[in-house]
Amino acid sequence: MAMAGCALLFLIIWVHLMRSLDNAAASFSANKPYIGKFYDCVNNTCILSKFPVSEMYNNQASGSIDVCRLTCGLYGALWPRPTIKTEIKQSIIQFGYENIKLNLSSVEDELGKQYINEAYQVFLDSLGNLCKPRCNPYANSVTIFVSNTSSFEYLKWTTNEKYDLSIVTEGDQINVKITAQTVYGVRHGMETLRQLITSYGSKELGYNLVIATEVNISDRPVYSHRGFMLDTSRHFFSMSKIKKTIDAMGHSKLNVFHWHVTDSHSFPLDLPSVPLMFKYGSYSPEQKYSYDEIKDLMRYALVRGVRIIIEIDSPAHAGNGWQWGKSEGFGDLAVCVDKNPWRKYCVQPPCGQLNPINNNTYFWLGNLYKDIISLLPQGEAFHMGGDEVAINCWNTTDQIVNWMKSKNKDLSENSFYELWSDFHIQALKAFDKKAGDSNSNIIVWSSGLTEPSIIQKHLDNNRFIIEEWESSTAAAQLTELGYKVIVATKEFYYLDHGFWPPTNYHSWKLIYETKLPIVNNTHLILGAETCMWSEYVDENSVDFKIWPRTAALAERLWSNPKTRAQTAEYRLLQHNERLLKLGIKPDAIMPEWCYDREGECKLET
Structure with a gap:
């Protein structure tokens, strides 16, 4: 009987202990001081922070490291980095994938138009990879105005590949202007534009596209x-x-x-x-x-x-x-x-x-x-x-x-x-x-x-x-x-x-x-x-x-x-992520823990 009484007492204590732990866990869950992750661009570095619920930004895009890196630092997430002029301000806006338009009214050459339209379709397909399985609709629209001055020719070592790109916003309208001498300059401009866009969200709720909104880039390659x-x-x-x-x-x-x-x-x-x-x-x-x-x-x-x-x-x-x-x-x-x-x-x-x-x-x-x-x-x-x-x-x-x-x-x-x-x-x-x-x-x-x-x-x-x-x-x-x-x-x-x-x-x-x-x-x-x-x-x-x-x-x-290469490491990491979206399987370049802890893993340069 004594042993049975001890066993019963132990059972009662154990049940009370488990209930106490459950209550504590429920209390912690209901009142936890942090939600998710938040990244802020500080000294050209995306720093991981945790914010109390009362201080959490309403714009959930602010919590995305991909969004942070879009505009953080002189070159944002661009790869390769531009060569002449790069201005990317820390300003983003959401837009709808279905509201992207291409304006070729300034392009006269018919073969050039055909090429640019094909390159534009590659651009759209690449954007679609950012928000599979679903891009969430949004009212803001993007219009890409293209201007090039030469007739279509095949790519050669002497081809002018220079382009100029600007992005400005007027209300819910985002205007992108790409100017180049050749269609290949236009294509490069579209690729840079693609890298100025990213997404946030989830498979369950869909993904939202965001774009950098104050951008001026002038760019051309050093080697042909x-x-x-x-x-x-x-x-x-x-x-x-x-x-x-x-x-x-x-x-x-x-x-x-x-x-x-x-x-x-x-x-x-x-x-x-x-x-x-x-x-x-x-x-x-x-x-x-x-x-x-x-x-x-x-x-x-x-x-x-x-x-x-x-x-x-x-x-x-x-x-x-x-x-x-x-x-x-x-x-x-x-x-x-x-x-x-x-x-x-x-x-x-x-x-x-x-x-x-x-x-x-x-x-x-x-x-x-x-x-x-x-x-x-x-x-x-x-x-x-x-x-x-x-x-x-x-x-x-x-x-x-x-x-x-x-x-x-x-x-x-x-x-x-x-x-x-x-x-x-x-x-x-x-x-x-x-x-x-x-x-x-x-x-x-x-x-x-x-x-x-x-x-x-x-x-x-x-x-x-x-x-x-x-x-x-x-x-x-x-x-x-x-x-x-x-x-x-x-x-x-x-x-x-x-x-x-x-x-x-x-x-x-x-x-x-x-x-x-x-x-x-x-x-x-x-x-x-x-x-x-x-x-x-x-x-x-x-x-x-x-x-x-x-x-x-x-x-x-x-x-x-x-x-040195160390200054490019996190931009290359973002480029790796883009390649993954294409279905390419690139090699890893750093521990996964460092992916979202740039401030802690970034080496001195």
């Missing part, structure tokens, strides 16, 4: 070539993944998609004049890029401010896709295809190198060029590859060795360099014959042939642009010789590095802070690009390797900032 290269030979990438990547490029104001579409591993191009190349070179009948798909991609990219430069690597990095020559009566178009041991004949398996002494090689190259050129704007640049020729492939191929001897040439390295140089001359003739245009720029990778001490013997600086991947010093030296240069040095811009030994990972901060070579003839450094070689990446894992590191290069090339 702001690029990204994707290798789709070592792994095949679907067209939808390529388009997603181009979406992200457009939102970052990158303007060149360098498409390394073929290599010794595969030939995924299904083109009408060279059908056997795809038949012999594709991974499967489904893994292909058809003529119509490429044509569609060209327009898709252009509307997002991106031109596409296609690369057909040669004479090295050419194997699968070229095996059919002998069986079809054209002789060996390529040699050393799949030859082993591969380390003796190429830099990585599978080996393959075009046959420079077979005239049929240039005939079929010409047909290949013809199909690709027909997809490109008149005069568009073309990338012929040109790197990593393995002399030991050619000088162990009997037909080439015998040909060299018949021409009274020795088998020295210099003689094979002459053969390599002659290949480029013959390939260029085939290109010009099929293109009907001898003014197009031809890009080649840096190589033994482009060494500053010998390049002038082999490559004409009026036709050839050098993409320098080995040395920034060599890039500067080449400009002194009059060559235009695209910088893609592996120590900074190879995105595959760090994922295989003995390479090192290049962080977004390193890419951001790496300045392009300083040269006397500044116009000869066209710009730079990051390179995503695909030995160790496919479309399921590519996003976090590209982004946000390529976005870091975007600001370097657009703005050429003098400040």
Whole structure:
């Protein structure tokens, strides 16, 4: 009985204790001193605060960190930051997605109107991503007045991409004015406008759109070539993944998609004049890029401010896709295809190198060029590859060795360099014959042939642009010789590095802070690009390797900032959030705890 009495007493005490805790919790819940989070812009930093209920602002937008960052700091949440003038005051207003209008009354060129309307639809789709599944209606309206002064032309290195943007409010009417010489300047202005808009709310209650209301921006890029290269030979990438990547490029104001579409591993191009190349070179009948798909991609990219430069690597990095020559009566178009041991004949398996002494090689190259050129704007640049020729492939191929001897040439390295140089001359003739245009720029990778001490013997600086991947010093030296240069040095811009030994990972901060070579003839450094070689990446894992590191290069090339990466960290964080809304999955750049505690995590600069 004594034990039963103790147990009963313990039960009574426990019940009273639980009731007391419940009452305390209910009391705390009913009278809690803080609700949610509130962010205030203090000294250009969004500071997290907690306010008593009695002091909480009526405008719930004030509690959003995205809204705070929209106007906080000199550049708000813009990426890349503008270069000429930036005025963003801490003033926002809500508006309705259904009340956005485009006014093209000042645009006379019909092709220009068509382009701007397509770019405007991209802008609207991007805004719609801010408030999925539902944008809440609101009476305030936005009208975008566009003015541009030149007729439509295709994007080039000489294109004027400058724009001016202003936002003013008159009652419930928000007027946006975008002025530019070209449609690409207009497109950039729309992208900046997109970044001056954000949302707050919830999936249950819907999202509300807000826009910065007192804005004046004048902006233009520092470098004309702001690029990204994707290798789709070592792994095949679907067209939808390529388009997603181009979406992200457009939102970052990158303007060149360098498409390394073929290599010794595969030939995924299904083109009408060279059908056997795809038949012999594709991974499967489904893994292909058809003529119509490429044509569609060209327009898709252009509307997002991106031109596409296609690369057909040669004479090295050419194997699968070229095996059919002998069986079809054209002789060996390529040699050393799949030859082993591969380390003796190429830099990585599978080996393959075009046959420079077979005239049929240039005939079929010409047909290949013809199909690709027909997809490109008149005069568009073309990338012929040109790197990593393995002399030991050619000088162990009997037909080439015998040909060299018949021409009274020795088998020295210099003689094979002459053969390599002659290949480029013959390939260029085939290109010009099929293109009907001898003014197009031809890009080649840096190589033994482009060494500053010998390049002038082999490559004409009026036709050839050098993409320098080995040395920034060599890039500067080449400009002194009059060559235009695209910088893609592996120590900074190879995105595959760090994922295989003995390479090192290049962080977004390193890419951001790496300045392009300083040269006397500044116009000869066209710009730079990051390179995503695909030995160790496919479309399921590519996003976090590209982004946000390529976005870091975007600001370097657009703005050429003098400040350190730390000052850009939270703007890049907001850009990451925009990429997420696009369906891109960028890499994380800081702990989640720091996302809404900028004042506590922001490093001294």
